[in-house]
Amino acid sequence: MIDHFGIQVDDMAAARAFYDAVLEPLGYAVVLDVGPALGYGPPGGHPMFWIGAATDQMPNRQSHIAFRAPSREAVTAFHERAVAAGLESLHEPRVWPEYHPGYFGAFVRDPDGNNVEAVHHTFPRAEPS
Numbered sequence: 001m002i003d004h005f006g007i008q009v010d011d012m013a014a015a016r017a018f019y020d021a022v023l024e025p026l027g028y029a030v031v032l033d034v035g036p037a038l039g040y041g042p043p044g045g046h047p048m049f050w051i052g053a054a055t056d057q058m059p060n061r062q063s064h065i066a067f068r069a070p071s072r073e074a075v076t077a078f079h080e081r082a083v084a085a086g087l088e089s090l091h092e093p094r095v096w097p098e099y100h101p102g103y104f105g106a107f108v109r110d111p112d113g114n115n116v117e118a119v120h121h122t123f124p125r126a127e128p129s
């Protein structure tokens with residue numbers, strides 16, 4: 001449903017290093033570089049997520065961003081890479097049944113304090129009637 005969205009970051013180099021590392025196992029990379037902003041998406045696709053240099057000093061601009069992952073293993077790889085980079089783990093990879101029985105997600109803080117999630121959805125298959 002979302003075409004694209006973006007966030008402001010204080011340190012483009014730190015943000016790029018974080019997003020390059022954690023989005024790669026989810027199948028995303030920089031697909032457009034327009035100088036002060038980078039657009040991430042599937043290789044060969046259009047950018048769906050943007051990071052750009054902060055244009056204001058507004059405090060407390062935390063966002064929640066959830067990236068769809070192709071598998072539970074990709075969610076785990078996302079989390080491992082963030083933690084290996086020294087970033088805060090908010091929630092380790094696990095099933096979140098309060099969302100739905102097949103919701104598998106992990107949450108970390110990016111270098112600017114945003115709550116970033118990777119999620120894989122598994123839905124039960126309908127039995128033939």
